[in-house]
Amino acid sequence: MATLSEDVKVFIVQALACFDSPSTVAQAVKEQYGLTVSRQQVESYDHTKASSKGVAKKLVALFDETREKFLKDAAVVPVARQVYRLRVLQRALDKAEKQGNSAMVLQILEQAAKESGGVFTNRREITGKDGGPIQQQAVTPEQVAAEVRRVREDY
Secondary structure, X not given: OOOOOHXXXXXXXXXXXXXXXXXXHHHHHHHHHOOOOOHHHHHOOOOOOOOOOOOOHHHHHHHHHHHHHHHHHOOOOHHHOHHHHHHHHHHHHHHHHHHOOHHHHHHHXXXXXXXXXOOOOOOOOOOOHHHOOOOOOOOOHXXXXXXXXXXXXXX
């Protein structure tokens, strides 16, 4: 098991807090720092896992802080949030560029532009008459019962 510098530990903890898999993080450490770390060693920095032992308090605090911030920016299911999809697209873009795959690079750039431009939103705005607020009216249980009786009589 390789001894890791503080900046590598921070990198690992933050990536895990953002729901990156241990395998993905191990590969990123290799690419970013030139270090080979096992998936198990990476996972040991996720204090929410049973396999973690004796993670430094400052790294636990960093993990929790990063996770909280990430969850504010991302849903519990990360793929549902734009920030996560853009991170995945960035990794795919980096890989396509390294492979010299120009066609794939262009497709990923187009996809990222669509993501950032709001093409994939289902936002609908519902308004009342002339764009104003929808008028709401309180209804009593007696009114509901009377309406149910009226509808039943019609049938």
